[in-house]
Amino acid sequence: MSEAAARYSDGRTAKSRDVRIALNDASLLVHDGNETIAMWPLAEIRLVERPLKDGIVRICRREGEERLTFHDAAFYASLRLAAPNLAATPYEPTPWRTLGIWLGTAVAALAILFAFVLPHFAEVASAMLPPKLEQRMGNWISEGVIRQLRVIAPGKRPKAICDAAAGSRSLQSLVGRLARHASLRFPLHVRVVDSSMVNAFALPGGQIVVLRGLVDFAQTPNELAGVLAHEIAHVKFRHPTELVIKQSTTGFVIGLIFGDVIGATTFAGMGAAVIGATYTRAAEADADRRGLELLQQAGIDGTAWADLFDRLAKKEEAMPSALSLLANHPPTPLRAELIRKASHGGEEALSLADWRALKEICD
């Protein structure tokens, strides 16, 4: 029978005494020289922790407060053979019920936050944001977005902004014509950025970024006018502002859950959020409807806009790109159909000369 020297604390006082420990068939016996002072059933013996580097072994009874500490490697070897649950947890069982309750509560709270609170908060916050502030926010965001774009989908020239004089004039006149009836809170600031992406997006504070890829892809001025009207409608409804507020808060909450102390997720998420801006279906429908109205009020035919969608869908079929207009605006044939149906006809948005100038804005 194996036996060893050990130190024993009875769990009632902070006294520690030298004892002998021994194993029999059913239990571990603690003997203080005169008598057996404790008897631990083998099945109840647990390791307090894995043996320490210098050979100290600490054991206890399941959920018990007594402690035994010994050094003897031979005794430990025989204890491992004798005690069946030695490596099991010494604590009370995992509180699955409590965990479940709180996990459920937390998930529900997050779901409510993301589904109801944040959208509403973003709406209220963006409505309360003074125009001046929103403009400054837009400037700040557009800097970052343009820089990111140029890395993801580089253009042809070292300069980011396309501003050939004649092209800029026609762009401004087109924008002015479309925005005349939009009654915006602040002047629009539309720029063409030299990037190969076929896309355009609205940013907070009346900023609209049109990418060279879209200017190249558009075959008629009306195609471009449709996209511009749609983006102006987004600006009107302050969708980009809402989105940015929503996205940045979301990033922070996600960072919180995953323990992101450096805030990298928030930071990286913000730029990506605007590029890959996914508005709700309702927001897109609103922008489509208002965009069409703007086109009609300006006397521009909206049918071409639907054509652009159809051609883009074909191009996407041949060579899908995650960075195109369709990727963030769901390409429903229904959408093109709705636009086509609602269009009453109208004139060309730009004269041929102006359109040529606009096509060459990046040269």
Place this chain on the structure above:
Amino acid sequence: MDAKVEGAAAAAPQVEHVAYQPARSLALLLLKNYALTLVTLGIYRFWAKTAVRRYFWSSIRIADEPLEYTGRGIELFIGFLIVLAVLIVFAVLNSAIKFLAQTDPISAAVLQVVYLIVLIVLVQVAMFRARRYRLSRTRWRGIRCGQDGSTWRYLGIFLLYSLLGIVTLGISTPWARVALERYKMVHTRFGDRYFAFEASGLKLLPKWLVLYLPIVLATALIVWLNLDNFLLMQKLSGDPDAMRKHPEAAKAALAFLWIYLPFAFGIFGYVWYRLAEFRYFVDCSRLGEIGFKSTASGGVVNLIIVANIFGAFFVLIAFGILIAIVAGIFAVATGAGGAGAPPTPPAAPVAAIIVGVLVFFLIVYPLFGILSYLTLRVPILKHLCRRFTFRNLGAADQIVQSSAPSPKFGEGLADSFDFGF
């Protein structure tokens, strides 16, 4: 400095040392924690923290018997879930400030102050509660530690002394430190026995002034010498193009950096003060007839910190060289660069930047975390342990296990403010 008359405890008191005896390989434990935290997208951090604590508790031996940490990762996790709601409010507030800071510095500044005050208050609550949890999961010879007392009372003391600190421009800090430590200590127990704490702020004042006065005077001097520059900065603040438009603005901004100098040196002074305070607080604490003493030295801790600063510096330089080499190989391999530099950013440097960022966040940053344990925290902890002694530890034999209830779940708030271990 701490010349104490050893006559009081005349009858040759029994002195026990605290030993630091590494329980197992810390480096391996930290690597495992890192890998699992990464794989679980951070959720493992509660279990990681628990494992690290268990390691340290098991490595600290009093009278040859290690401490025992009985906390569990799942308790911390549930604690975190419980305070998630509070944190979400903070998330919203924080993002609001981040935006305002870019667009409206004045509202952002006001909000920032409110945010900071709420944060400081919450940190106090969190630390007090975290201490209660940690103590309740700490055993020695099977006997539990514990802490009671009211979090709100503690917060009241904190706010009262913070107000006093504002009125006295920080001179009253030692009294605040003593008051808060006293509240914590007299509500701390081992088994059924509560600690006693008899310290006075006045005794700490000279040491505090040695830290406080040079920083205040040096800062005042720097502000006075650079007053023109600061006024210029004030005038130009908010104009992003200021640097380009006014060449003297750059000089002013550079002068502005001097203001950080006293604080940089102040770090060492602060460590020195905290160690002096620690020794004093240890000396003033008693557990029944058991007394404590620490001879830990601020100089030694500062030396460890300096060594780490140099070490980190060299690691960063090595990392920079490595990135440069990788970028170079990329550039050569893809034939980018050369005489006719392409007008748009070529793919190779972009890839190198992405690789660099990934390497930094996935390898270098966690590596620093691991190294900070191995070369900073452990050496300091070792020093603190080895210079710590107990008087009359035999009196512990009379201390009885307490039946007072322990908190059920973990630290919640404290996790989110990340106080280390």
